[in-house]
Amino acid sequence: MQKKTDYDTAIKTKYPEQIVIAVVKDKNGKANPVTIGWSMVTSGQPPMFAIALTPKRYSTAAIRTSRCFTVAYPSEEMGELALFFGTHSGRDTDKFAETGCKISPAEKIDSVILDDAVANFECILESELTTGDHIIFAGRVVACHINSEAKKRLYTVGPNRELGGVLKK
Numbered sequence: 001m002q003k004k005t006d007y008d009t010a011i012k013t014k015y016p017e018q019i020v021i022a023v024v025k026d027k028n029g030k031a032n033p034v035t036i037g038w039s040m041v042t043s044g045q046p047p048m049f050a051i052a053l054t055p056k057r058y059s060t061a062a063i064r065t066s067r068c069f070t071v072a073y074p075s076e077e078m079g080e081l082a083l084f085f086g087t088h089s090g091r092d093t094d095k096f097a098e099t100g101c102k103i104s105p106a107e108k109i110d111s112v113i114l115d116d117a118v119a120n121f122e123c124i125l126e127s128e129l130t131t132g133d134h135i136i137f138a139g140r141v142v143a144c145h146i147n148s149e150a151k152k153r154l155y156t157v158g159p160n161r162e163l164g165g166v167l168k169k
């Protein structure tokens with residue numbers, strides 16, 4: 001049986017929600033990671049991946065300039081990094097330098113991949129679509145990487161940005 005409710009109550013039932021970390025280089029060549037809850041695979045053939053950003057994110061301007069981005073599935077142990085990347089802006093922070101997050105150059109695009117992630121996808125921007133207060137950026141996957149060790153993915157497990165593996169022990 002279903003009970004009618006408001007949007008704010010209904011949407012709280014969505015957890016766990018996957019987290020990805022996208023990395024875009026800014027116009028000065030600084031690689032800037034951003035934590036994203038709203039992302040999805042949008043095509044299998046060709047493989048495509050989409051991330052949703054608000055217009056005010058530093059990453060939004062950067063992606064329009066660089067036209068490419070990587071998407072990482074962070075591992076459970078990367079919770080603190082994901083929170084840092086999701087609460088600091090590349091406008092005034094070099095997030096990789098501040099955290100010491102381990103990175104390697106991407107192979108086919110001008111960005112970086114995250115060494116401790118479960119997987120990384122290199123994407124070339126194909127299109128964008130404004131949907132309400134976010135913009136969906138869809139990219140074609142041109143190279144992929146997976147961790148040689150078996151690792152669990154990181155999720156948001158509840159409201160207020162509780163991340164699995166960080167706040168839920």
Ligand SMILES: Cc1cc2nc3c(=O)[nH]c(=O)nc-3n(C[C@H](O)[C@H](O)[C@H](O)COP(=O)(O)O)c2cc1C
Nearest residue numbers: 035036037038053054057058059086087088089090
């Ligand atoms: C768990 C989590 C999920 C987030 N999901 C999104 C998202 O889907 N879209 C978005 O624009 N910002 C999202 N954010 C907020 C951005 O990561 C945050 O504003 C970040 O500081 C922006 O960085 P930038 O200014 O360097 O681009 C999320 C933050 C966290 C912690």
